[in-house]
Structure formats: C-alpha cells, structure tokens
Amino acid sequence: MKTDWNPLLKQEFEKPYWKELQRYVYEERSHSKVFPEHDEVFTAFQLTPYRDVKILILGQDPYHGEGQAHGLSFSVQKDVPIPPSLRNIYKELNSDLGTEIPTHGNLEPWALQGVLLLNATLTVRAHQPGSHQGKGWETFTDQVIRKVNEKEEKTIFLLWGAFARRKSVLIDQERHHIIQSAHPSPLSAHRGFFGSRPFSEANHVLKDSGRGSVNWAL
Numbered sequence: 001m002k003t004d005w006n007p008l009l010k011q012e013f014e015k016p017y018w019k020e021l022q023r024y025v026y027e028e029r030s031h032s033k034v035f036p037e038h039d040e041v042f043t044a045f046q047l048t049p050y051r052d053v054k055i056l057i058l059g060q061d062p063y064h065g066e067g068q069a070h071g072l073s074f075s076v077q078k079d080v081p082i083p084p085s086l087r088n089i090y091k092e093l094n095s096d097l098g099t100e101i102p103t104h105g106n107l108e109p110w111a112l113q114g115v116l117l118l119n120a121t122l123t124v125r126a127h128q129p130g131s132h133q134g135k136g137w138e139t140f141t142d143q144v145i146r147k148v149n150e151k152e153e154k155t156i157f158l159l160w161g162a163f164a165r166r167k168s169v170l171i172d173q174e175r176h177h178i179i180q181s182a183h184p185s186p187l188s189a190h191r192g193f194f195g196s197r198p199f200s201e202a203n204h205v206l207k208d209s210g211r212g213s214v215n216w217a218l
Helices: 006-013 016-031 043-047 084-097 137-149 162-170 198-208
Strands: 055-059 115-119 156-160 177-181
Touching: 006 137, 016 137, 043 115, 055 137, 055 162, 084 198, 115 137, 137 162, 156 162, 156 198, 162 177, 177 198
Parallel strands: 055 115, 055 156, 156 177
Antiparallel strands: none
16 A cells, blocks of 8 residues: 555554454465455555545445455446445435436445545445454554544545444544434335435535535436
8 A cells, every 4th residue: 555645554554453354364365255355455555545535435344245345435337236325325426416317336436536435344245244343443443434534624534323423422523524323224225314415415514614615426
C-alpha cells in the first residue's frame, strides 16, 4: 500500500497486533480461500487518497461469496450479480436523486471522487461471514477513521446500521457531519434506510462547505 495513507498509518504497521494480524491472514490463505484477493485488500486506500477523502461509507466486512469482494465496501465487480444490500442502496439513490438504477455493482467511480469505501474488517474466509472479525482489522480501521476525523475540511461519515453507528464516538461531530440510519440490508432497510436521503444530504453539506459534490450516477 503505497499512497499518502502510508505515513499516516506507519505507526500501525509497526505495532505487534499488525504483525499478528498479517500472520493470521497469511496462514488463513494457506489452507482456506480468503476474500478479497491479496492485492485487492487495500483497494479503498489506493483509489481514494487521504487528501481527497470527502465522504467515508463504513461497511462491516467483505462479501464472502466467490468473486464478490474487491476491497471496496458494498461494491462488486461489474460482471458479478448485485448483492441485496447494494440493490437497496441503489433504490434509495433513485428515490433520493432520481438517478437511474445502475446495472452493475462496481462503485469505483465513487471511490475516485473521494468516497472512501471502508470495511471495518478487510478480509473474510470464503462463505463464512464475520470469520476474520476480532483479529485486529478493527483496531486498524478505527485508526483510519480517527485519521479521517483529523482532516481540517468538513468530511461526511455515512454510518448505516448499529455496528457502523457505534463508530460515531471516534468522530468530532462539531467539525464533521454524520449521516446515520438503519442498514440497507433487506432485513432492516424498511426500518429507516429507505427514505433517509443520504446522497442529497451529503452533497448539500459538501456544497455548503465549499467541497463540491459527488456525482453518484454510475
């Protein structure tokens, strides 16, 4: 991972937990299928430099199905069926902004506009959701959230679901802006995600703070 994130996170790479975490993931890959592929684990940081971050969208852990995860929360490659949570994100995007519902699930255009698509856990064993939770990734990604919180420019944090909302304690809400609601999962989207209009709210806040806006169309 060679980006402007490196000097900001350098101390994490030198801590004992990081070495143990990398050893754990290496051993997991030696006997199990792990997603995403090794060279895609840090895609979010490669596509969205620290200096460009305007919005952080926090997911929990990568998709655990074959060929789905590629290092961006909620996103899949173009030739992969759109997962249910992302379908609901697209429904809300259409309802909020009138944007045409995309026919693919690749969110790289968002990442290239300063939307950091971060999962709290960056790897997962195939077909075992949550299998790499509690191994150290959360310590690392909490520090990522803290670093984004240190930005002087107003930054927006989209926190969907109870897990993501718990991270609000890491964020200075006087300097930055939190948009939170239920998770877009089919199990919870009707309990407050649908109708929350996060995309128009995010753009309104960005414009008011002189940071432009995000073109959410894909």
